[in-house]
Amino acid sequence: MNHVRTTINGEAAEFLCEPHQSLLECLRDILGLTGSKEGCNDGNCGACTVILDGRIVNSCLVLGVEAQGSEITTIEGIARGSELHPVQRAFLEQAALQCGFCTPGFIVAAKALLDQESSPSEDRIRLWLANNLCRCTGYDKIVRAVQQAAARMEERKA
């Protein structure tokens, strides 16, 4: 067993895990943070996307032990209390989800994009989200939601 100390969604979090357990397994099965989803478990679908030390990664392709000392943001840390993040609100308003399984990954990835670029082009959004698969929406509504969130966040800054 390894003792891993991290910061998850702004709070200190420690857990015990075996070296072969993925970060996704640690989040879901040990810490009870089940918002991150296991889709393909091989890095293709992006449903398990989390922000690890400022970069989005597929948490199924990270070992829990690798997270030692790192800072992690999961879908559970995107809203501020009961106030949804602009990306979350835009997903609801644009109906950018149907079954919802891919949604946590998309929202975490989109939030990370808007943290570093305030008004990405449609092409930029599609490229950034290429590692997130959605089998329901056809992506257009997701892209529109990210554009709407970007516009709202800009307005708020102005």
Add this chain to the structure above:
Amino acid sequence: MKRFDYASPRSLEEAVQLKSSHPQAQLLAGGTDLLVQLRARRKATDLVVDIKHVPELNALNYDPARGLTLGAAVPCYRIYGDPAVRRVYPALAEVANLIGGTQIQGRASAGGNLCNAAPSADFIPLLIALRATCRIAGAGGSRTVAVEDFCTGPGRNVLQPGELLVSLDLPRPEPHSGARYLRLIPRNEMDIAIAGAGVAVVLDDGVFRSARIALAAVAPTPLYVREAGEALAGKPVNPESIQAAADFARAAAKPITDMRGTATYRRHLCAVLTRRALEAAVQRARETR
């Protein structure tokens, strides 16, 4: 995944020692190939050695005199985010931004792409074209191998038990030089090349002084086509010379037919991609001083 132990050495000496005492150990950089292979039981190990905390494997330094030192574990996002790489080796930044998606680029490394030794690996043809060499460390000291000699078969390379790849070293590009990697994938992103071509050219007053051309996904290993580059040396920069080199590339390819494409289509792609990559590299060479 099956159980394994985990070690996270902090120095190259410690990493080499671990690799020497555990020949079956698997090295972990970004894990985007390794963890998939362990989970699918295509690889097995009782020890995973995380080499991301070894300083030499994390180095990314450009020195105008010596060229680029690219630590084997440096992830793609650091490569394309590095101002010197973007300025001096723009084709390398492009490839780093081409592999996988954003999440994969946050972890996957050029060194891992090379050690994984897939025939379709996107970094390798360009590294060959750019004359990159591999610095390899082992218990007996270090050695250097040209990238074109590194892969020995699908998933196999020249590393001996106890050895590990430390860095890729790229010479400084010559004046009036340019490089480019092009590939064809069925989707827009996140796919494996049906074929790819990496090229680098050096121009001298309307003439090719030298050129290097390598291909992806058309042989058991990434394929350095020496004769295609040599055919260009001393030739005028014109469509006929470029087409002749592209024909050499097509002739050198030894593709198979699989679910991604037929051998015939891949041969055709070798010529088209080589021609287009050469045109782009020439353009780049004309724009650089």
